[in-house]
Amino acid sequence: MRYDHITDLIGNTPLLRLDPAVHGLPRVQLYAKLEFFNPFGSVKDRVAWGMLRDDLAGIVAGGRTLIEASSGNTAKALRILGALHGVGLRAVTNRIKVTEVRELLQLFGTEIEELPGLSECPDPTTPNDVYSVIEATMARSPGTYQHLSQYTNEKNIEAHYHGTGREIHEDLARDGIGGVDYLIGGLGTTGSTRGTATYLRKHNPELRTIAVVSERSDFVPGIRSETELWDVGLFRPDFYDRIVPVTAARAVDATVELATGHGVLAGPTSGAAYAAAREVLAAETAGDGPPVVAVFIVCDRLEPYLSYLRKRRPDLFGRTAARVPAPTAAELAAVPVLSPAQLADLDATARPTIVDTRGAMAYRIGHVPGAVNIRDDQLDDMFAQGIPFSRSRPLVFVCPVGDASTRFAALARRAGFDAMGLAGGVVAWRDAGRPLESAPAADLRG
Amino acid sequence: MTAPPALPAKWHPLVRGFLDTPGAAQRAVHRFGSPVHLLFPQVFADNLHRLQRVLDAQVRRYRICYAHKANRSRALLRTGEYAGIAVDAASPQELAAAVGAGFTADRIEVTGPKGESFLRQLVGTGVTINVDNLWELDRIADLARGHTRVPVLLRVSGFPAAGVSRFGVPLAEVDAALAVLAEQRPWLAFRGFSFHLDSGELGERVAAVQECLALVERACARDLSPSVLDIGGGFRQVFTADADRFDGYVAALRESLRGRGEPMAWGGNTFGFHLDDTGVRGTPVFHKYANTVPATGMLADLLAAPLDAHGGRTVAQVVAENLLDVWLEPGKALVDHAGITVARVEFVKRAADGSVLVHVDLSRDTVTPADQEVMVDPVVLPGPSGAGSGGAPVGVFFAGRLCLERDLITNHKVWLPGCPRSGDLVVFPNTAAYHMDLSAASASMHPLPPKLAVLHRDGGYRVCRDIEYDPVAAVAESDRAVPGAGGRL
Numbered sequence: 001m002r003y004d005h006i007t008d009l010i011g012n013t014p015l016l017r018l019d020p021a022v023h024g025l026p027r028v029q030l031y032a033k034l035e036f037f038n039p040f041g042s043v044k045d046r047v048a049w050g051m052l053r054d055d056l057a058g059i060v061a062g063g064r065t066l067i068e069a070s071s072g073n074t075a076k077a078l079r080i081l082g083a084l085h086g087v088g089l090r091a092v093t094n095r096i097k098v099t100e101v102r103e104l105l106q107l108f109g110t111e112i113e114e115l116p117g118l119s120e121c122p123d124p125t126t127p128n129d130v131y132s133v134i135e136a137t138m139a140r141s142p143g144t145y146q147h148l149s150q151y152t153n154e155k156n157i158e159a160h161y162h163g164t165g166r167e168i169h170e171d172l173a174r175d176g177i178g179g180v181d182y183l184i185g186g187l188g189t190t191g192s193t194r195g196t197a198t199y200l201r202k203h204n205p206e207l208r209t210i211a212v213v214s215e216r217s218d219f220v221p222g223i224r225s226e227t228e229l230w231d232v233g234l235f236r237p238d239f240y241d242r243i244v245p246v247t248a249a250r251a252v253d254a255t256v257e258l259a260t261g262h263g264v265l266a267g268p269t270s271g272a273a274y275a276a277a278r279e280v281l282a283a284e285t286a287g288d289g290p291p292v293v294a295v296f297i298v299c300d301r302l303e304p305y306l307s308y309l310r311k312r313r314p315d316l317f318g319r320t321a322a323r324v325p326a327p328t329a330a331e332l333a334a335v336p337v338l339s340p341a342q343l344a345d346l347d348a349t350a351r352p353t354i355v356d357t358r359g360a361m362a363y364r365i366g367h368v369p370g371a372v373n374i375r376d377d378q379l380d381d382m383f384a385q386g387i388p389f390s391r392s393r394p395l396v397f398v399c400p401v402g403d404a405s406t407r408f409a410a411l412a413r414r415a416g417f418d419a420m421g422l423a424g425g426v427v428a429w430r431d432a433g434r435p436l437e438s439a440p441a442a443d444l445r446g
Numbered sequence: 447m448t449a450p451p452a453l454p455a456k457w458h459p460l461v462r463g464f465l466d467t468p469g470a471a472q473r474a475v476h477r478f479g480s481p482v483h484l485l486f487p488q489v490f491a492d493n494l495h496r497l498q499r500v501l502d503a504q505v506r507r508y509r510i511c512y513a514h515k516a517n518r519s520r521a522l523l524r525t526g527e528y529a530g531i532a533v534d535a536a537s538p539q540e541l542a543a544a545v546g547a548g549f550t551a552d553r554i555e556v557t558g559p560k561g562e563s564f565l566r567q568l569v570g571t572g573v574t575i576n577v578d579n580l581w582e583l584d585r586i587a588d589l590a591r592g593h594t595r596v597p598v599l600l601r602v603s604g605f606p607a608a609g610v611s612r613f614g615v616p617l618a619e620v621d622a623a624l625a626v627l628a629e630q631r632p633w634l635a636f637r638g639f640s641f642h643l644d645s646g647e648l649g650e651r652v653a654a655v656q657e658c659l660a661l662v663e664r665a666c667a668r669d670l671s672p673s674v675l676d677i678g679g680g681f682r683q684v685f686t687a688d689a690d691r692f693d694g695y696v697a698a699l700r701e702s703l704r705g706r707g708e709p710m711a712w713g714g715n716t717f718g719f720h721l722d723d724t725g726v727r728g729t730p731v732f733h734k735y736a737n738t739v740p741a742t743g744m745l746a747d748l749l750a751a752p753l754d755a756h757g758g759r760t761v762a763q764v765v766a767e768n769l770l771d772v773w774l775e776p777g778k779a780l781v782d783h784a785g786i787t788v789a790r791v792e793f794v795k796r797a798a799d800g801s802v803l804v805h806v807d808l809s810r811d812t813v814t815p816a817d818q819e820v821m822v823d824p825v826v827l828p829g830p831s832g833a834g835s836g837g838a839p840v841g842v843f844f845a846g847r848l849c850l851e852r853d854l855i856t857n858h859k860v861w862l863p864g865c866p867r868s869g870d871l872v873v874f875p876n877t878a879a880y881h882m883d884l885s886a887a888s889a890s891m892h893p894l895p896p897k898l899a900v901l902h903r904d905g906g907y908r909v910c911r912d913i914e915y916d917p918v919a920a921v922a923e924s925d926r927a928v929p930g931a932g933g934r935l
Contacts, residue, residue, distance in 0.1 A: 095607070095649050116609035117647025120680060121816055122718065122731050128609075129728045132720065152724050216689060217738055227693050230700060233724040311752075358767035359759050361659060365666045365768065375757065400767045401506070427769060440667060 007081070009039040010049050011163045015171045015295070022261040023278060027285045029177075030277065031295045032264055033168055040077045042300035043164075043192055048077035050159030051148040059146050060085050065111075067137060067145040069130040071096040072222060073300055074150050074189075079108045090145065092130050092137070098221050100304040129231070150189050152233035160195025168196065168295055169203055179204030182294035184277040186212045186223035186269045187243075190234045192297055197239070200295075208284075211240040212269075212276040215247045221308060222269035222299060244280060246272040252312050254278075259302060267305050270298040324383050327410035335409045337423035340432035343368065343396060352394040355379070357404050358426070366436030368398050368422070368429055376404050383408075387415050394418045401425040450839050450861035451695040451710070453735070455822045455875035456687040458489045458783035464900055464907050471788055471827055471871055474898060474909045480871070481789040481808040481895040483882050485517070485912055487525040487920070488902055489784035493741075494529055497681075497776060500742045504749040504762040505772050511555045513679050513777030514540045518883050521899035521915035522781060523547040528917040534576075534679075534775040538564050541573070555599070557642075557775065559613070570594045576601050576640050576676070578613055583626050583634070590633035599640040599676055599773075600627070602661065605654045609644060620661055628668045636670045638662070638770065642678030646737075646744065651677065652751045655761050659753070662768065675770045677748070681741030681779035682734065685822045685876055689738050692821070696736070699858060700726040708859075712801065712843050715857040717819055735821035741779035778879035785878025787813050787895070791829070791870040792847070802842040802865070806872050809846040810855050811887055812895060815880035819857055822875055826862055829869030837864040844872065848889055 003009055014037055018030045035043035052059075052066075059066070059082075066082050068075060071093035079089040090111040096102040105112055115128050138145050150156050168180065180200045185193040190211075197209040214220040216227065226243060229235045237243070248268070255271030258264045266274075273296045285292050310317050338346065346352050347370065354371035356363050363373040374382070376399070382388055389395050395417050397405035405421035412419035422429060430436060457465075464470050464486075475482060494510070501508045511534040512526040520543065526533060527548045535541040536558040544554055551572035559578045560568070562585065568575055569589040574597040577583050583598070590596045600623055603614030615623050627636045639658040643650055658675055665672050686692045702710040703719060703726050711717070718731040749762040749772075756764045765772055789808035797803055814820050824844065841861045846853035855874075866872070874881075886894055897912035901920050 095647065097649070114607045116607060117643075117645030117650050118729060118733060119609065119644045120646055120682070120734050121644065121818070122729070122733065129720075131727060216693070227696070230697065231727045233727075359756050359764055361663055361756060361764065362767040362769075365663060375759075377757075400769065426767075430769070438666065 006039050006084070007049055010045045011038070012167060013037040013164075015168060016262075016264065018262050018264075025278065025281050025285060027289060027292055028281050029291060029293045030281070031168075031172075031293070032258075032262070032266075032270075032274075032298045033164060033295055034264070034298050035164075036266060036298060036301040040073075040080050042073035042077065043297060044073035044299075045077045046159040046163050047150060047156045047189070047191055048074055048081055050163075051150065051153050051155045052078065052081055055146065055148075056081075056085060056087075059087055062143065062146075064146045065090055065144060067092065067134055067147050068149070069093065069134060069151060071105075072098070072101050075105055075110060076101075076108070078148070079105065079110045083108060090137075092134050094130065097219060097308070098305060099307045101221070104304065131231075149233075150191070151231075154234075156189055156191030156234065157195040157198070160192045161199045163195075164192060164297070165196040165199025169200060172293065177293055179293070180207055180295055181292045182208050182210060182277070182281065184210040184212065184273050184280070184294065184296035186220075186273050186297070186299065187229055187232075187235070188222050188224060188269075190229070190232055190236070190239075192299075194234065194236070194239060196297070208241040209239065210276060210280050211243045212273050213243055213245050214251075214272070215245045218248045220246065220248050220251045220268050220272050221305060222267065223272060242280060244276040246275050248312055250275045252309055255302065255305075255309070256316070258298075264298060265302040266298045267300045267302055268308065269300070270296075273297060273299075323380070324411055327407055327414070331410040331414060332406055335406050335413065336420045337402065337406065338396065338420050339423055340429045340434050343422055343429075344434065346394060346396070350394050352396045353389050354396045354398060355389075355408070356426075357397060357399045357408060362400075362426075364439045366426070366430070366438050368426070369435060369437040371398055371437075376408075379408055383411055387412055387417060389417065391417060394420065396420050396422060398422045398429070399425050401427050450841065451698040451859075452691055452861060453695050453821050453823045454687040454691055455825070456684055456783070457875065458486065458492070460486055460489055460492075460902050461783060461786060461875075463902065465786075465825065465827070465873060467907060470907050470909075471873065472829070474900075475788055475790065475871060477909070478896055478898055478911075481787060481806070481812065483519075483877065483895050483897045483912075484786050484788065484909070485519045485521050485878060485897060485899050485915075486784045486902075487521045487899055487915060487917060489782075490522050490525050490780055491529060493780050493782055493784065494526070494531065496742050497745065497779065500746045500749070501772070504746070504760075506766050508772040508774070509674075510780075511773060511775045512780055513557075513775045514544060515884075516777030516781050516879050517785065518543075519785070519878070519897055519899075519912050520547060521897075521912045521917075522784065522878070524915060525917050526780070527553075532773075534777075535573075538567060541568075555773070555775075557601075565589060569596055572597070574599060574637060577615070577623075579615060580619060580623055580626070583623055587626065587630035587633050591630075592633075595633055595635050597635045597637050598627075599637050599674060601640045601642070601676075602658065603641065605641070605650065605657050607653065608650050611644065614641065617657065621664070624665055624668050624670065627665075627670055631670075636665065636672060638672035638674030638676065638773075639665075640674075640676030640678065640773070642775065643680055646680060646682050646734075648744070648747055648751065651748050652753070652761065655748070655751075656753050656755050659764060659768070660755070662770065673769065673771055674773050675765055676773040676775070679775040679777050679779070681744050681774075681776050682737045682739060683778050683782040683876070683879060684737060684740050685735045686738070689736065692736050695821075696730070708841070709799075709801075710841075710859040712854050712857040712859075715819075717858070730819075732819045732821040741776065741782065745774070781878035783876050783878070785876070785882065787874040787877040787882065789813075789872050789874070791826075791866045791868055791872060793868050794842075794866060801859075802840060803845045804842045804866050804872070805845045805847070806855065807847050808855065808895070809848045809887075809889065809892065810853050811885040811889075813855060813874045813877050813881050815884045817885065820874075820881065821858065823860055824875065825873045826866050827871040827873060829867065829871060839863055840865045842866075847892065850889075
């Protein structure tokens with residue numbers, strides 16, 4: 001299909017029916033509204049374009065810069081839409097917690113103002129909440145900024161009323177489905193659930209709207225906890241039939257299920273919505289009854305959240321390479337250990353390979369002279385493939401205090417190497433008054 | 447009828463047990479007068495053990511320096527000394543108290559901004575000086591020249607994306623400080639870098655650790671050999687027993703500020719919220735009372751945090767392999783739940799707007815740090831006339847004894863099960879961390895309330911003057927920490 005402008009691709013996203021054999025809700029026709037098909041990758045493309053479209057000419061003419069409270073998808077969409085017309089963006093945020101999201105914003109040249117964490121002993125005369133900072137920034141430079149204000153702007157809701165809600169209704173109506181029984185979506189600005197549900201209620205006043213929030217003091221990118229929502233101007237608690245908190249752990253599990261069960265590679269907010277949808281629908285559609293139509297909103301794609309997922313579930317990112325079995329107690333006990341003086345003698349007579357298993361900084365600051373630096377985790381990876389040292393020389397491992405070195409020496413001895421450890425590690429070497437060699441950080445610039 | 451909004455306090459079982467012992471609080475007040483601060487050294491020791499368990503699990507060598515500024519209590523100070531930890535003293539008077547409590551120079555660190563006379567007093571004693579600025583560093587070198595070598599830490603500040611701090615040497619001036627440390631090496635023994643953040647934000651602490659590690663490398667390039675990374679204090683307390691009820695109270699308070707429901711704020715108080723046409727927004731001054739993450743959790747998370755500049759190795763790993771000792775300066779985390787304050791109800795009256803004011807023989811500054819609103823409910827115990835304050839729940843404001851309009855102990859409404867009567871006792875929970883001492887003044891010539899130490903032993907409670915408390919007699923020999931165990935310095 002041919003388009004003339006990238007904004008023509010905003011909206012009209014697909015509605016995917018999920019296989020009941022996978023989601024396990026026999027009475028439920030569950031649909032995912034795939035907002036990651038928007039051109040910049042998220043549900044926020046609609047909101048950004050909806051808020052900006054009418055004012056764009058004036059902003060360009062006035063040479064103004066956008067200023068917005070966003071650390072994620074809205075900032076990304078506003079930045080791209082503005083960039084197409086030479087309009088800049090200043091994103092004022094509390095700390096951005098997802099590395100890739102920050103890097104995307106930096107890549108596109110967003111000015112990012114991250115506010116420092118809250119003082120434990122706060123002064124009410126120096127507020128540092130995002131809205132006060134935006135107001136103060138605008139007051140100091142009148143005419144410089146345009147604040148579209150996604151958290152209070154009714155156009156945020158309208159974009160979903162005329163877009164998301166209408167599209168869902170029309171797509172289902174074409175299949176002869178007249179009304180939606182459940183809408184499930186995460187709450188950030190609350191614009192998507194309010195706009196979409198308001199449209200769907202026109203056709204089914206009995207629609208149940210399920211809001212998904214993060215558990216108190218837990219963090220799911222893109223949605224807020226219920227208390228954090230008190231600061232959202234558009235938030236209307238009475239609008240929702242239920243507000244369901246989801247922990248980050250459940251959101252991550254459901255994110256993986258969405259990808260591997262349905263082929264929907266969505267971010268953790270969508271995982272949270274999927275988890276809440278299954279929880280609520282399982283409880284409310286138990287037993288016999290008429291079929292139920294439910295839709296949940298898939299906000300964005302999975303890839304920008306890899307660091308978030310890795311932090312929450314490092315176990316899912318475990319190396320798949322076969323690990324060498326750990327040394328036995330007998331193998332550990334059989335490892336010869338050298339005193340600092342013995343290592344110095346060996347070094348003078350037998351050309352040993354000395355391997356320092358610590359991190360790069362520790363190695364740079366000071367190591368046993370002549371040692372090479374291979375970090376313990378890298379050694380573990382290497383040992384799974386084979387031991388990359390000469391068999392014709394003795395091998396000595398050096399670690400901070402002598403425990404890790406014994407483990408590596410045991411593994412190397414198992415493979416037939418003449419391997420040893422430095423007893424007491426670098427600490428013992430230093431305390432024995434032996435010299436340490438330093439390797440200042442290399443400056444490789446020309 | 448739903449229960450009225452409430453801010454239920456978390457209580458340490460030992461403190462709860464004291465309050466549940468019939469007549470125990472009343473006897474203490476009868477003997478020593480009202481108002482009075484009660485300290486629980488065993489709770490302090492309990493907190494210390496919890497922090498040590500976290501450190502033992504992740505760090506090879508560490509030192510805990512109790513930030514004495516959190517509370518003037520000698521009983522708590524003696525408890526720390528007896529447990530073998532170090533102390534952080536922030537004034538000549540705190541230093542004298544620490545020495546008096548038995549801390550030797552090698553277990554004392556002096557922090558904060560120090561003037562000429564304090565520096566003169568410190569040089570030559572062997573205590574570690576945590577240096578705040580370049581003037582201090584130069585003065586210490588001048589004062590030491592020719593006769594002594596002073597152990598120093600360098601406090602640094604101005605980390606990227608952190609709030610500006612009035613304390614510490616800005617990162618841009620660290621090279622100048624390292625030049626002084628290198629030149630004055632005969633008189634300055636450089637131990638390492640130190641920071642303390644005003645915020646509890648984990649990301650900010652991790653960033654500060656990473657900056658300090660880079661500084662360690664720069665110091666080593668000048669042949670200085672730092673061996674300490676001091677991560678400061680700021681580990682949070684948990685005041686609330688029920689986060690949902692806390693949130694419910696704040697929700698009701700916000701509604702009341704918008705003019706909906708029953709008024710809950712005294713006078714025009716907005717607690718740092720901003721009111722405008724979009725509602726009530728912003729962060730209230732009392733946000734720390736909502737915290738549910740204990741100090742041990744914050745510390746464990748920091749030590750386990752991966753460092754981007756070190757290939758994802760954790761703070762604990764990088765510190766260990768660089769042979770650095772971790773120092774920390776917990777104050778409130780050590781005294782959390784180790785103190786309560788008891789006052790007496792003088793009378794109950796009604797203000798012109800209908801508010802019920804419960805007057806106590808105490809002023810706001812004696813239970814409130816830096817004039818913050820304390821968001822945790824006090825408990826009323828019956829006075830000498832016995833129980834009987836029954837009836838329906840009543841929403842009150844607690845008023846202080848000063849002739850000052852702002853001397854309200856609570857500017858927010860507190861619901862009590864019934865209306866208190868003259869002579870009832872009001873127990874303010876968890877006041878040991880800064881609440882007792884930070885702001886307390888002797889306005890109107892009111893003396894500061896006395897401090898008592900409460901010891902739980904043989905199923906009962908013994909109360910003595912704080913100054914007379916002796917942990918050696920109080921703690922059974924078997925409970926005593928074994929010197930040299932683990933990596934405790």
